[in-house]
Amino acid sequence: MDVGLVLLSYHRSWDDAAYAEENGFASVGFVDTPLIAGDPFVAMALAAERTSALRVGTMLAIPSNRNAAACVTAVASINRIAPGRIFLGLGTGNTGRAVFGHKAMPVDRFADYVASCRALLDGEEVVHRESGKTTHVRLRHSFEDRYIDRSGIPVYVAADGPRALGAAGERGDGWIMSLHGADLIADSPAMFRASLQAVKEAAARSRRELDDFYTMASVGLCVLEDGEPLTSPRVLERVGPVAMLPFHAYADNPEIAAYLPPPVRDRLDIYEKNVLTRFGVPRDRRYQEVHRGHLSHLLPGEAEVLTDEVIRATTLTGAAAEIVQVLGELEGAGLRGVMLNPAPHLAREAVREYAEKIAPRLGASGPESAKERGI
DSSP: OEEEEEEOOOTTHHHHHHHHHHTTOOEEEEOOOTTTSOOHHHHHHHHHHHOSSOEEEESOBOGGGSOHHHHHHHHHHHHHHSTTOEEEEEOOOTTTTGGGTOOOOOHHHHHHHHHHHHHHHTTOOEEEEETTEEEEEOOOOSSHHHHOOOTTOOEEEEOOSHHHHHHHHHHOSEEEEOOTTSOHHHHHHHHHHHHHHHHHHHHHHTTOOOTTOEEEEEEOEEEOOTTOOTTOHHHHHHHHHHHTHHHHHHHHOGGGGGGSOHHHHTTHHHHHHHTGGGSOSOGGGTHHHHTTTTTTOOOTTHHHHOOHHHHHHHSEEEOHHHHHHHHHHHHHHTOOEEEEOOOGGGHHHHHHHIIIIIHHHHTOOOHHHHHHTTO
16 A cells, blocks of 8 residues: 655645655645645645655645646646656545635536546646636647646545545546545444445446546554553644544534534534634634644644544554554555645654554555556
8 A cells, every 4th residue: 555645735845745755655745725824736846856756746626726727737837847746636625615714616516627627638628617708728838848748647536425426436537535434443444445336336327447546545643652542642743633624624514513423523512612612703704713723733622622532533543553454454445545644743753653663564565666556
């Protein structure tokens, strides 16, 4: 199984990407969340220049942040720096849109965007809509080798819900799953297997073959020290920001409460009391505060929300042998790449931990072997 990092586009994140490559990591994806993180394409370009085999991409580019032509021009420009090492991960924008006070993009619009990106990268014409006017556009760079390289860029579709899984199977070159609806330690392999089957069925309905289809899952991971509790300060610093993601999703859309894992549902009242009511902003501005610690740090009051059960349900935290078992089962279910979500200041620590404590037990593949397999 390949391993990678999901990074916020912070200053020197590109150097952490190079460090990951040096330690056997195969890929790095940069988050596309304006208002709380830097620009992913800037970080991608610098990471591409500093590495030789690492696959570099977006985790995830959000359609409403830029039109399809601007998005593919950006990734194709970076592919000119690192040909064959760039991927475009696309998502509906749970956080990337929530910071603007909007819900995720409707799946039908998202699927059209995915199709437009793929078509533009393939040199085809697509429909462009702006200010009520419809036009037809295509990439028209007179000398592509001077500006871009659009060859060999796969488009990966992030999907967890049924309709989005359908879009992944119908339109994507690969699929990215968050596993946020699973109990990661207890049932994530079964959930992944069922979701992958849904993707395959959607592909079959569209008469698509998925022989080279790439599958990714993003997770928070922490190897416990002997006798260490699941909610120790070290663990909470490492994976607490990932464990809070379903709570943030609830703050954006309370209607999803019934779909959250039971350990999370049981703490929603505490989250309301300890965190949401303390922001000191009008309710219609709450979205400005909820995500300030996104994949980075815990906000005041959030540590008290997290329990042993929440940590085990939302992250891969446990003894090394237990984590290896779950990852092995996920690989057996069809997962080809696991993407770790470290806090910016702990990125290198997370790389070392995986390289020293997990990879030797899994026989994890490095970037060279991943490149040889064409993924």
